[in-house]
Amino acid sequence: MTFPRPITDHSRLSINTATTRAQWKLAEAIDGYARAGVKGISPWRDQIAEMGLANAAKAIRDADLHVTGVCRGGMFPWADAAGRAAMLEDNRRAIEEAATLEADCLVLVVGGLPAGSKDLAGAHAMVEEAIHTLLPEARTAGVSLAIEPLHPMYAADRACVNTMRHALDICEKMGDGIGVAVDVYHVWWDAELKNQIDRAGKDRLLAFHVCDWLVPTRDLLMDRGMMGDGVIDIPLIRGWVEAAGYDGFHEVEIFSELDWWKRPAEEVVETCKERSLSAV
Numbered sequence: 001m002t003f004p005r006p007i008t009d010h011s012r013l014s015i016n017t018a019t020t021r022a023q024w025k026l027a028e029a030i031d032g033y034a035r036a037g038v039k040g041i042s043p044w045r046d047q048i049a050e051m052g053l054a055n056a057a058k059a060i061r062d063a064d065l066h067v068t069g070v071c072r073g074g075m076f077p078w079a080d081a082a083g084r085a086a087m088l089e090d091n092r093r094a095i096e097e098a099a100t101l102e103a104d105c106l107v108l109v110v111g112g113l114p115a116g117s118k119d120l121a122g123a124h125a126m127v128e129e130a131i132h133t134l135l136p137e138a139r140t141a142g143v144s145l146a147i148e149p150l151h152p153m154y155a156a157d158r159a160c161v162n163t164m165r166h167a168l169d170i171c172e173k174m175g176d177g178i179g180v181a182v183d184v185y186h187v188w189w190d191a192e193l194k195n196q197i198d199r200a201g202k203d204r205l206l207a208f209h210v211c212d213w214l215v216p217t218r219d220l221l222m223d224r225g226m227m228g229d230g231v232i233d234i235p236l237i238r239g240w241v242e243a244a245g246y247d248g249f250h251e252v253e254i255f256s257e258l259d260w261w262k263r264p265a266e267e268v269v270e271t272c273k274e275r276s277l278s279a280v
């Protein structure tokens with residue numbers, strides 16, 4: 001077997017609903033993706049809440065879409081006891097939602113520093129403590145937790161786990177039922193990426209997210225590129241995750257206030273389909 005495997009159809013294409021968030025509510029996205037022949041979806045929790053969990057689950061089932069992830073749990077580090085309790089409660093709801101939607105994983109964006117804090121090591125410890133608390137409950141619910149290491153530019157405010165190495169160190173301390181979401185946007189720059197993907201192996205590679213890194217990037221959060229428009233060698237990285245045993249979906253996740261959110265959603269979905277053949 002040579003990697004990356006050729007992609008000749010859309011049977012492994014998933015779209016993260018952030019990609020059409022400005023144009024479509026969740027019900028429209030479910031309908032629009034299914035109509036376009038996309039097979040997977042990864043919904044955000046605010047959209048699930050807006051539609052209602054039971055309604056969302058039924059619509060996704062009726063559309064025969066596979067849920068490649070629920071976005072997102074995490075945001076673990078807390079400022080005080082009340083904050084810790086609220087964080088745990090929110091993550092318990094997220095686990096329940098992922099279970100109801102039969103998602104491949106609950107994506108964890110682990111959170112940055114609590115407001116006013118400079119204690120990065122303390123934040124790292126809180127992340128581990130929270131996962132240690134929640135993981136047995138996720139296992140009972142049949143939900144896999146996927147730590148998504150985020151690009152280091154988000155360490156302060158979104159995720160203080162920024163490399164595959166750090167994410168996998170945590171996974172190995174925790175045992176079964178936890179792995180990583182590999183998002184090329186966040187990890188493409190890492191000289192250790194291939195080795196860490198090999199280290200993760202099939203059991204810990206729970207999701208593969210694609211988009212592209214634009215040069216210049218005009219906004220740190222909202223200027224992700226369509227696959228093929230930037231500098232990431234996506235087929236190379238896909239080859240690495242496949243060689244390590246990953247055989248799941250390729251989930252397109254594009255936050256693009258400056259470009260794709262301004263276009264008709266149907267055009268965005270069609271472009272995702274085309275580029276998933278030519279640039280993933």
Ligand code: ZN
Nearest residue numbers: 148183209253
């Ligand atoms: Zn992602």
